[in-house]
Amino acid sequence: MESVAIIGAGQTKYGDFPGLGVKELFAEAYLEMLQSVDRGLEQQRIGAAYIGSLSAGSGFQLGQLAPLLMGHVGLPHVNAARIENACASGGYALYSAACAVASGKFDLVLAAGVEKMRDVSSSKGRYWLGVSGDTEYERLAGSTFAGIYALMAARYMHEYGLKREHLSMVAVKNHRHAVSNPKAQFRKEITIEQALKGVPVAHPFNVWDCSPTTDGAAVVLLCNAKIAKEFTDKPVYLKGFGAASDYLAIHDRDSMTRLLATRKAADEAYKQAGVGPKDIDFAEVHDCFTIAEILAYGDLGFAEEGRAQYLLEEGFTQLDGKLPVNASGGLKAKGHPIGATGCGMACEVFKQLRDEAKEPSRQIKNARYALSHNVGGSGGTAAVFIYQRGDA
Amino acid sequence: MGAHISIPMYQRAVPQRYRLVGQRCGACGKINFPPKAVCKYCYQGTSFEDVQLSGRGTVYSYTVIAGGGAPPEFAAEARCKGSYPVIIVELAEGPRVIAQMVNPPEEGIAIGMPVKAVFRKIYEEEGVIRYGFKFSPA
Ligand SMILES: [Zn+2]
Numbered sequence: 001m002e003s004v005a006i007i008g009a010g011q012t013k014y015g016d017f018p019g020l021g022v023k024e025l026f027a028e029a030y031l032e033m034l035q036s037v038d039r040g041l042e043q044q045r046i047g048a049a050y051i052g053s054l055s056a057g058s059g060f061q062l063g064q065l066a067p068l069l070m071g072h073v074g075l076p077h078v079n080a081a082r083i084e085n086a087c088a089s090g091g092y093a094l095y096s097a098a099c100a101v102a103s104g105k106f107d108l109v110l111a112a113g114v115e116k117m118r119d120v121s122s123s124k125g126r127y128w129l130g131v132s133g134d135t136e137y138e139r140l141a142g143s144t145f146a147g148i149y150a151l152m153a154a155r156y157m158h159e160y161g162l163k164r165e166h167l168s169m170v171a172v173k174n175h176r177h178a179v180s181n182p183k184a185q186f187r188k189e190i191t192i193e194q195a196l197k198g199v200p201v202a203h204p205f206n207v208w209d210c211s212p213t214t215d216g217a218a219v220v221l222l223c224n225a226k227i228a229k230e231f232t233d234k235p236v237y238l239k240g241f242g243a244a245s246d247y248l249a250i251h252d253r254d255s256m257t258r259l260l261a262t263r264k265a266a267d268e269a270y271k272q273a274g275v276g277p278k279d280i281d282f283a284e285v286h287d288c289f290t291i292a293e294i295l296a297y298g299d300l301g302f303a304e305e306g307r308a309q310y311l312l313e314e315g316f317t318q319l320d321g322k323l324p325v326n327a328s329g330g331l332k333a334k335g336h337p338i339g340a341t342g343c344g345m346a347c348e349v350f351k352q353l354r355d356e357a358k359e360p361s362r363q364i365k366n367a368r369y370a371l372s373h374n375v376g377g378s379g380g381t382a383a384v385f386i387y388q389r390g391d392a
Numbered sequence: 393m394g395a396h397i398s399i400p401m402y403q404r405a406v407p408q409r410y411r412l413v414g415q416r417c418g419a420c421g422k423i424n425f426p427p428k429a430v431c432k433y434c435y436q437g438t439s440f441e442d443v444q445l446s447g448r449g450t451v452y453s454y455t456v457i458a459g460g461g462a463p464p465e466f467a468a469e470a471r472c473k474g475s476y477p478v479i480i481v482e483l484a485e486g487p488r489v490i491a492q493m494v495n496p497p498e499e500g501i502a503i504g505m506p507v508k509a510v511f512r513k514i515y516e517e518e519g520v521i522r523y524g525f526k527f528s529p530a
Contacts, residue, residue, distance in 0.1 A: 123464040123467070124464075127463070127464055130463045135397065136397070136405065136426070137426065137489070137490055138490055139463060140397070140514055140515070140522075140524065141478050141490045141491050141492055142457055142462060142463065142466040142469065142470075142476060142478055142492055142515075143455070143457060143461075143463070143478045143490065144461060144462070144463050146457075146460075146461040147455050147457050147461055147478050150455035150461075151453040151454070151455050151478070151480055151490075152453070154453045154454055154455060154503070155452070155453040155480075155503070158453070158503045199458075199460060200456075200458040200460070200461075200475070201457075201458055201460045201461040202455045202456065202457050202458065202461035202478075203454075203455050203456035203458075203475075204455075205461070207460065247432075249490070250480065250490065251480055251487070251488040251489055251490045252432060252488075256452075256453060256480070
């Protein structure tokens, strides 16, 4: 297997952009990625492109979205395909691109994600968010993903004494982190009192426990590690990549306090990278709802299952803690443009591991290994990546 | 705009939605609900015998969906009731199911409380009222 490096990454600001469609968002991220390649890139060398998107512009281009987007940025003939696994579409695009490079078939492969969610009414938006879970039973019980994650939170509270305040601590931390991220959708701190008292969504969640709907795109350029130094002195190595599935429906799973898809994906990624949870210096994890970040601490090996909440109490995962989690603001405050999220995490890691997370600084110092974690829906799919800085 | 479950698709699941019919695996004897092509417990069995589930069980977890958390086809219900509870039930025969709860106790739902299945209107699509199971305190 060939080794894989990231040599360029770009993303739009996440937010609400009435003036930009799917094509414009993608192009903005793509051009920023090109700019980020230190010694430039002859773009015709790109061999393939995998583009993650759930709704393809809320249904505007469900079929053949990838060639449409690549034609818009001057690569009409590249081997391009859309990848879909709900909120993990971007992660699976990255995973597919990594496999394509590792196979030796291609030297340069694009991984991207894009989602345009803010064009449609909130009812249509919720339609799109609700058709990636178990439509036959979960949905007909009157539940969307908020309800499913709420069921996990209630069970976690029952089994492990998790408190409502712990959920809010995730929201407060990630909102604080987003203040320093110029790409984030919400750059405003919230207090714990605010976070505890939002409009109810699905008990125990209020609106501050839920990630927003977001427009955005992210593009990452992968290459065979052998040629990485041709493009930059500071590549970021993708040392491990794992992905796995689980039953789509929550009632089919044995446990509601862990995501087996994450655990299997993490095992695969750690094994390939030859590192463990203790080696990770910072992580971007999938906090679509506050409980999801708490589950991730356990599933990624940062804490024992049932003890994740104590990491929050100790400040272990804040920007100045031992293991900063979601320095970008996370899905919660950076934003969650479904298909783009997994690649947007890679953009953040790329910046951090090249010491470029500035203006104003949220730079994590002396980091060597990083992890990103992207989940589809309530855990039907998950992808985990381990990165190593390459300028040493 | 609701999740689209066509009338034929709904009808194909009538044994499950109306009567809670599960399938006993010929290989390991465990009960699958909803049905699978290959048994979810032993990953081996492909032949099954229909079994009528009792509809009795206990609450494994619960939530209360407010207006903002309801899918569009349930938004009117959430508006009219203010909110509605959704629970995971561990059935006496083993499988877990997800459904709404009716007549929740005033002091609130508790994990572990006994419930029983009742037949109710679920929602309406394409002008046809869809019926199925919910749970009430037992
Ligand atoms: Zn079996």
